[in-house]
Amino acid sequence: MGGMFLEKDFEFIDHTADVGIVAYGGSISQAFSNAARALFSLITELDSVKEVLYRDIELTASDEENLLVEWLNELIYLFDTEYIVFKRFDVSVLNNSRLRARSYGEKVDSSRHQLKTGVKAATYHMLGVSKGNGYRVQVIFDI
Amino acid sequence: MAVPWQEVVNRIDDYRWEIPSSYKPGMRVPGLIYASESMLGHIFQEQVFQQVANVAFLPGIVGYSLAMPDIHWGYGFPIGGVAATRIRDGVISPGGVGFDINCGVRLLRTNLTLEEVKPKIERLINELFVNIPSGLGSEGKIRVNEKELNQVLLRGSRWALDKGFGNTEDILVTEESGCMKGANPDKVSSKAKKRGIPQLGTLGSGNHFLEVEVVDAIYDYKSARAMGIAEVGQVLVLIHTGSRGFGHEVCGDYVRLLGEAVKRYGINLPDRQLACAPLDSPEGRDYLAAMSCAANYAWTNRQCITHWARESFVKVLGKSQMEIGLEQIYDVCHNIAKIEEHTINGKKRTLCVHRKGATRAFPAGHPDVPDIYRDVGQPVLIPGDMGRCSYIAVGTEGAMKESFGSTCHGAGRVQSRAAAKRSLKGAEVARELADRGITVKTGSMGSLAEEASQAYKDVNEVVDITDKVGISRKVARAVPIGVIKG
Numbered sequence: 001m002g003g004m005f006l007e008k009d010f011e012f013i014d015h016t017a018d019v020g021i022v023a024y025g026g027s028i029s030q031a032f033s034n035a036a037r038a039l040f041s042l043i044t045e046l047d048s049v050k051e052v053l054y055r056d057i058e059l060t061a062s063d064e065e066n067l068l069v070e071w072l073n074e075l076i077y078l079f080d081t082e083y084i085v086f087k088r089f090d091v092s093v094l095n096n097s098r099l100r101a102r103s104y105g106e107k108v109d110s111s112r113h114q115l116k117t118g119v120k121a122a123t124y125h126m127l128g129v130s131k132g133n134g135y136r137v138q139v140i141f142d143i
Numbered sequence: 144m145a146v147p148w149q150e151v152v153n154r155i156d157d158y159r160w161e162i163p164s165s166y167k168p169g170m171r172v173p174g175l176i177y178a179s180e181s182m183l184g185h186i187f188q189e190q191v192f193q194q195v196a197n198v199a200f201l202p203g204i205v206g207y208s209l210a211m212p213d214i215h216w217g218y219g220f221p222i223g224g225v226a227a228t229r230i231r232d233g234v235i236s237p238g239g240v241g242f243d244i245n246c247g248v249r250l251l252r253t254n255l256t257l258e259e260v261k262p263k264i265e266r267l268i269n270e271l272f273v274n275i276p277s278g279l280g281s282e283g284k285i286r287v288n289e290k291e292l293n294q295v296l297l298r299g300s301r302w303a304l305d306k307g308f309g310n311t312e313d314i315l316v317t318e319e320s321g322c323m324k325g326a327n328p329d330k331v332s333s334k335a336k337k338r339g340i341p342q343l344g345t346l347g348s349g350n351h352f353l354e355v356e357v358v359d360a361i362y363d364y365k366s367a368r369a370m371g372i373a374e375v376g377q378v379l380v381l382i383h384t385g386s387r388g389f390g391h392e393v394c395g396d397y398v399r400l401l402g403e404a405v406k407r408y409g410i411n412l413p414d415r416q417l418a419c420a421p422l423d424s425p426e427g428r429d430y431l432a433a434m435s436c437a438a439n440y441a442w443t444n445r446q447c448i449t450h451w452a453r454e455s456f457v458k459v460l461g462k463s464q465m466e467i468g469l470e471q472i473y474d475v476c477h478n479i480a481k482i483e484e485h486t487i488n489g490k491k492r493t494l495c496v497h498r499k500g501a502t503r504a505f506p507a508g509h510p511d512v513p514d515i516y517r518d519v520g521q522p523v524l525i526p527g528d529m530g531r532c533s534y535i536a537v538g539t540e541g542a543m544k545e546s547f548g549s550t551c552h553g554a555g556r557v558q559s560r561a562a563a564k565r566s567l568k569g570a571e572v573a574r575e576l577a578d579r580g581i582t583v584k585t586g587s588m589g590s591l592a593e594e595a596s597q598a599y600k601d602v603n604e605v606v607d608i609t610d611k612v613g614i615s616r617k618v619a620r621a622v623p624i625g626v627i628k629g
Contacts, residue, residue, distance in 0.1 A: 012561065014559050014561050014562060015559055015561075018559070018560065019559070019560060019561045043279075066399075073395055077334055077337075077338060077392070080338045080341075080342070080388040081337045081338055081340075081341065081388075083282075114587075115278070115279040115586075115587060116279075116587065116589045116590075117279075117348075117560075117589065117590070117593075118279045118347070118348040118349055118590075118629075120242045120243070120349075120388075120391040121242055121391050121394070121395045123218050123416060124398070124402075124415040124416055125218055125219075125414075125415075125416055127415075142218060142242050142391075143349065143560060
């Protein structure tokens, strides 16, 4: 499996009620960044988003799985409170328990952004962070 | 899945199926599923048996881990799940309430008939769509600061009333009178409040909607009359929404916090999403106080939307609200945990009843049923999927005897949102609805496809089962003529 990890950045997986994502990366930071891109490509077309502003996020969690959930939930929070759609993420994950990220995007502009799916939260169901040749992270969203 | 479902459940009768506690080591009580035989294959395949069994692990659970006929997969608890725990030594679980705390339904009646509304339905739906903020990323028309939001969280519908949204009669026919006592805004994170502030007074997206519908069948005339439903052809308005991002954040916060509590209290759980804490613990009490805030937020939300719906009708129909009617029939929660008295083996017990995708169904004579329904039972509002139909029922003694005063809440999803989207385009769904004479206004065609009828169980079958097993009684059915959707 390991070698397969880097062929694509992320993919969607079907789930009974909701939708899940699997994201890959050569490093855990890159996998977390791709997971965030997967999240926002559920919400809108990433190609329609410009990089006009950024937000910084710093998080700590007890392990890398919790860190993944917190990271994605923080982005959902920014979307919900500031109406920002992000498209690019500079993520650095330290010791699998700390995350620092700068996320680039813009405020929602309904004339250019078609909003597709509302995401309520990242969940702990089928949550996974694994390392083979690269990193593979998986999360199911409540939508 | 090597073992077929037939080898897992014991058939009690045509609509009751027991999952014995031997199914999974750690179950404290058996599971009980209300379903027809033909529904069980799908329920099993979706791993809902596992989820019903997992809920039976919760400390202090009594009777059965219950599954209503609209049961489907959910986080931790299945949706359509009901579980009652002892308050003395039992737990409360945010997963037993869900992300959308007090997602619920409100029903209004009008004095209008189909003939009067039909020619104006396009204009009416457009007006409702303009007047009621809906859809993903929509901001409410209400501006509150954090201090004012705290009042919403403490007072619920009463706050909305003081701001001129609605009237006292609305509160009399709202579950808990539109306000859970024990709400404490200090137990809510500032992030939840920040998510809640811009979304107050919004319908939201996903499965939330406002529907103009017409009564097409009456089964129980006495109860219908008590609700002011006089005849087939009468126009009703159904509002389905909840606590928006506020509730999601409260749920997420407490699943995380109680995940830690589970370790501290040495509770053995088969699924992280079932995170819980003893009701008699700081963590458990804090969740209940925060959940109550979210419930109050949701009632405020529905109260404000009710007001704008009334305004829209008055404007489009050119009649006074008095002439049009638009009195509230009832407002129920579908996602909630409540401290209630129930009789178990002849003894009165105080229990925490978790209803996740289930409706309270108290019978005639119960003290918590409003006076005007004291003789018929509490109204139960069961929306179907977007294009089919919805039901009005009443609570029964049967529900008190076997389902902790609970019944189903809707149709229940059978197809994932992604699968529904793949098989249908939003535009096709809109055309199909239009062909059936239903006017739809939506912010997102994708969300329309996700909620297509094909993605749901047949609500007729679901409601028939609850009627046959006697946990609620059918009163009337209504079909949509116009829908606004986020």
